[in-house]
Amino acid sequence: MLIPLGVARCHRSCIVNLKRVKSLSNYLMTLDTGEVFSIPRGRYQSVKEQFNNLKGISCN
Numbered sequence: 001m002l003i004p005l006g007v008a009r010c011h012r013s014c015i016v017n018l019k020r021v022k023s024l025s026n027y028l029m030t031l032d033t034g035e036v037f038s039i040p041r042g043r044y045q046s047v048k049e050q051f052n053n054l055k056g057i058s059c060n
Contacts, residue, residue, distance in 0.1 A: 008050045010039045018054045 010016050010029055014037055023030045027044050029037045039047055
């Protein structure tokens with residue numbers, strides 16, 4: 001499982017270190033390098049929850 005390592009599968013062929021994510025919105029993930037990745041609808045909620053948990057943001 002990747003969650004304890006701080007990484008998430010944002011797409012079938014892409015695994016991202018969530019510590020490098022600058023922003024996450026509208027099915028797009030922007031890294032601190034400026035790269036932008038699309039996140040499929042079926043995966044977005046899971047990736048968003050993982051990102052928020054890492055950043056300490058409540059999803060309530």
